Amino acid sequence: MADKSQVCSVWVGSETGILKGVSLSKKQAFNFCEMSCLSRDQEVCVLGWGDQHETEVLVGSVNGTVKTFSTEKGIFTETRQCGESTQGRFTGLAVTDSALITCVETGLLRVWKEGSTDTVEINAGTNVCRMRQNPSQRNQVATGGKENGLKVWDLERPETPIFTSKNVRNDWLDLRVPEWVRDMAFIPDSDKIVTCTGHHQVRVYDPASPQRRPVLEAHFGEYPLTALSLPANQDSVVVGNTHGELAILDLRKGLVRGCLKGMAGGVRGLQCHPSLPLVASCGLDRFLRVHSLEDRSLQHKVYLKSRLNCVLLSSKDLELSSSAVTGDVEEVKEEGGEVDEVWDTMEMINDQAKKRATDEEEAVVTGVEKTTKKRKVVK
Numbered sequence: 516m517a518d519k520s521q522v523c524s525v526w527v528g529s530e531t532g533i534l535k536g537v538s539l540s541k542k543q544a545f546n547f548c549e550m551s552c553l554s555r556d557q558e559v560c561v562l563g564w565g566d567q568h569e570t571e572v573l574v575g576s577v578n579g580t581v582k583t584f585s586t587e588k589g590i591f592t593e594t595r596q597c598g599e600s601t602q603g604r605f606t607g608l609a610v611t612d613s614a615l616i617t618c619v620e621t622g623l624l625r626v627w628k629e630g631s632t633d634t635v636e637i638n639a640g641t642n643v644c645r646m647r648q649n650p651s652q653r654n655q656v657a658t659g660g661k662e663n664g665l666k667v668w669d670l671e672r673p674e675t676p677i678f679t680s681k682n683v684r685n686d687w688l689d690l691r692v693p694e695w696v697r698d699m700a701f702i703p704d705s706d707k708i709v710t711c712t713g714h715h716q717v718r719v720y721d722p723a724s725p726q727r728r729p730v731l732e733a734h735f736g737e738y739p740l741t742a743l744s745l746p747a748n749q750d751s752v753v754v755g756n757t758h759g760e761l762a763i764l765d766l767r768k769g770l771v772r773g774c775l776k777g778m779a780g781g782v783r784g785l786q787c788h789p790s791l792p793l794v795a796s797c798g799l800d801r802f803l804r805v806h807s808l809e810d811r812s813l814q815h816k817v818y819l820k821s822r823l824n825c826v827l828l829s830s831k832d833l834e835l836s837s838s839a840v841t842g843d844v845e846e847v848k849e850e851g852g853e854v855d856e857v858w859d860t861m862e863m864i865n866d867q868a869k870k871r872a873t874d875e876e877e878a879v880v881t882g883v884e885k886t887t888k889k890r891k892v893v894k
């Protein structure tokens with residue numbers, strides 16, 4: 516399993532609780548899971564890197580456990596109980612040099628320090644949809660959710676947020692505009708933060724400016740936006756919505772640069788490559804797709820059998836296809852391991868034998884009905 520995990524460049528979490536590794540260069544997909552305890556409670560909510568060298572993948576599940584998967588050994592090396600299922604799903608995972616950071620839907624933001632049983636707990640408000648870490652200042656995280664505006668927290672001073680956004684002004688009917696932050700990202704080399712909302716808005720906030728309202732607002736489509744990611748050029752953002760629409764928006768003018776085609780279901784996971792013009796996406800249609808941001812062509816398309824929740828892209832170089840994908844599905848060999856063994860041991864039902872038995876039962880019932888009718892006529 517170690518050789519398989521080392522060649523994987525994309526990691527995907529599924530609803531079935533399986534961590535899937537995909538090697539785009541070798542055109543192979545692998546399942547990494549523990550079949551003895553695989554259940555619906557093991558559904559993967561979030562993925563994150565456990566270290567800066569990308570040798571560990573953190574897997575957050577619905578039941579509140581955080582598993583550590585070693586990409587070098589190809590096995591799960593640690594399991595930690597970081598919450599309860601009653602507290603809601605994980606909305607974000609992050610690590611610092613000496614701590615693990617978790618956040619759940621109820622707004623409980625925790626800092627788990629290594630070698631200590633004490634945890635720092637922060638109330639980030641209710642209905643939190645996403646928590647993201649600032650990659651340049653790893654002690655800062657941002658949170659936001661439904662009727663829970665954007666907040667930026669300094670984990671070294673967790674008493675109050677260092678930035679709290681303010682809702683936009685009332686609309687032309689003087690009605691309050693609802694808030695629903697679905698995802699956010701810190702713009703590198705600046706203090707700005709970009710968010711997407713459930714009301715198809717993309718907003719840019721600048722904590723360094725005096726105003727707490729967004730300094731830029733753009734709209735895309737008519738459906739709720741679910742995920743966003745920043746490409747390497749930093750002057751644009753890629754967003755996806757519940758109807759499988761992907762678009763590239765200009766952060767300087769707030770205009771749509773272009774759309775990425777191919778998605779057939781709601782987008783749940785989205786991540787751009789840190790150095791290459793590539794973006795990986797996954798969602799309800801069970802496909803992992805990799806698009807080029809230069810010509811917006813589809814480079815890879817992999818069917819992974821399960822509905823997918825999140826994607827984690829390695830920073831190492833990925834192989835670009837010489838031409839766009841023109842067929843329905845790219846030929847990728849998926850090795851399921853123990854999952855396939857379960858299907859192999861199941862008994863096969865013969866359709867013809869089942870049909871014969873059904874026909875015989877119907878014939879017996881018809882004969883009984885005819886006999887009953889004849890007796891009634893004789894009487």
